[in-house]
Amino acid sequence: MSLKRLAWTTLLLATIASMFLAACAPATEPPGPPKTVTMTFFEEPDTFNAAYSGMWYAMLAYNIFNPGLWLWDNNLEPSLEMAAEFPTKENGLISEDGLTITIPLKEEAKWSDGEPVTAGDFVFTYEMILDPANTVQSTWPYADYLDSVTAQDDHMLVIKFGEPFAPWATTLFTFLMPEHVLRPVFEAEGTIDDAEWNRAGDVANGAFIVREWVAASHIILEANDNYWRGRPTIDEIYILIVPDDEAQMAAIKTGDTDIGIFLSYADIPTIEALEDVDVITVLSGYNESWFFNLNTDEDAAKNGHPALQDVRVRQAIAYAVDFDAICEELLFGGTYPPGTMWEETPYNYPDVNLYAYDPVMANSLLDDAGWVDSNDDGTRDKDGVELILTYSTTAGREVREQTQVVAQQYLADVGIGIEIANNSYDTMWNSYGDGGPIATGNYDIAEWSETTDFPDPNTSIFLCSEIPSDDVPVGGNWYGICDQEMDALFQAQALEMDPDKRIEQFHDIGKIMSDNVYWLGVWHDNDVWTINKRTSNIKISGGNPFWNCFEWDVSE
């Protein structure tokens, strides 16, 4: 065969092979004219079994087809799903001592294959989470706080706690496993790690069922005829996996997606100029935060700059940076600096000191603290130590890096030097035991977006017992903050079952945190969404964004 013929034959075969590969792949049956809502996910869910995932996008997906007891609506109130009633002390479903919660289940709730949803499914879910043979993502709080989960009857669930556990409503049974599907797998294999249901989602108790999941491409969900509210208004939901912000923006502009998720504040002006698209911001509990290294460890390498131990220096830092201007200029006025970590919720301390930009006050506080520029090098110093702080955040996030540069300038104006030392996001949050840069104290100021057990206000990252060390290598209090009064309040709120008292406790916590500048809010980090105007009735919630997908509609 001549070279020419060989070359052309090769080209021809390659073309045919590529077309053949395209044609041989599993075909999708062309549907009729269904009512469809399309959305884009930046990340692909890692599994459909919620027990195996901590991924936010997986939560978005399983809320649609696999809700638990209730979802949190756009007012952050519980929207009942499998539960027939929300337990309170007033309705008698929470015992006086707060140690027993009884939850009646909806008798009409069914799995999509017609099997009833029972209390047995919840008990099974509890057992599977705790079984060491299963590699679930988290056993919290089931292993830590629950004594037992039992079925009083098919539709009455009883949860007993070892001690009162205030965040129960946002953390327990946010999903459910179908016992009739998974128990045979568990009995046969000794684990449900490899159960087909984990990736199929084809037996669902939510408004939709997963019809197709093509890895890295898309997920198609179709209406569940057996949903307890009845068939949802739309027929299908398409989830497109689009791992690029610009590509998502292009899809929003062309109308290839109806719902755009997790956009940046910088995109808001562009989106607002689009005729067919609404932009909304949703309270998600996240706040871009500054944390200070206040460790006072025997190992000096773990400790932050000594100046940070003085509350006046921390207050001076808060006064020295114009966070309002940062929000206005870098985030296009789309947000503002939060006063506490519980901004926009009832737990936010209303009289918090917002530390409005005041460089005169900053200079005064630094002078009072004894940090002066004694050697005329432009940076304050004390006892021969220059006031130069190491400022870390995740590398590559443009708005954070811009914030660093702006803050560096503001702080330089009051004589505080800043050295920027950033980390990749996959190493930034490594544990102390794994040598994580923040956990081991290699910073003075660190910045990232932090939340609580939202919508519950609970968090453990300021507990004294969570300060990492060789004995506690996985501790989460990387800031070394151990304020006894605040610690007692954090511990008490986690046990407090009276909502009003808990609000008061958080107001006290907020005051301590603010007065001592243990934490500083850079911007209130609400989530930015876009919704195409051809859709209607989409009410995004910061708790469970797609809580009302059963009543979404579209007009063509």
Add this chain to the structure above:
Amino acid sequence: MTRYIIRRLLQTIPLLLIISVILFVLANKMGDPLASFGGRRRIRSDDRERLTRKLGLDKPILVQYAIWLVGNDWMRVDIDGDGIPDEYGTRKGVLRGDFGKSFMEKRPVLEIIRERVSNTLILMLTCEVVILIFSLLIGIYSALRQYSTLDYVFTAFSFIGYSMPIFWLALILMYIFAVNFKQWGLPYFPTIGMYDLAVGRTVGQIAWHMVLPVATISIMSVAGYSRYVRSQMLEVISQDYIRTAYAKGLPERMVIMGHALKNAALPLVTIVGMDLPLLLSGAVVTESIFAWPGMGRLFWSAAQDTDIPVLMGILVIISALVVIFQIITDITYTFLDPRIRYN
């Protein structure tokens, strides 16, 4: 020749083992596999401890490598964290075809790779065909019509094409031919995905969705390859045997295609030979921007999540293919140039 091939194949065994050790150590140093497990939240301390043990990340790196290579179904492992080995492991190891399970997706690595390979081959084979056709056409034309207007135009566009960052080119194409075309009321190309879900996975849909990603990858490569072809052709067509061929009265087409191109193609064969195994690795940037569910995206997401089993699976397969295709390339030389002989 047979002995040469067998010897080369045997040499690949220690080579691949050394490569796998280096890759395994590097992959383990990339970051914390558990960093992504908490999603937007930090993973809780107890869960971190438990998952570290369950995924075998608490073991020394050499033990982890040994388990990756030969499995752990011959040793008892501690399931419940009490320090006492409970039962035999389930891993068979790479040598027995078990690349392990993805940390993120919790399913076999080979299954994940298999799903993506066909999508990548569809895209990359098409690109390779487009690249070869246009590189040869442009390269040959530029060489035969050296310093003509079109040669200058091709040269200019080659430099521009070669200099453009691929992400920028991809976004420009997407905005012009999708976003702007739609705004101007023209038929527009799709921005994302392999096909319209409402229509289904048809050849037509895939071809339509492939236009922009193929154009993105091809423009870059054609720009480079056409320069290789041009320079090789220029060198070859000034050789004595080409003059002899013309003197014999052969038509130009036969001289160029039958004599000049055959010799000028040798360097191109080398480049294509190196490219072919890399086709499987896909195009990281282009696949990400156009949401093409291929190997490039898989590699990128695995690297971001430090999903060591997936990373190792991709890298070891690509390494093996690179080594094998190098052998194939060397053998191909003997067909293209009869003077080359291996002992």
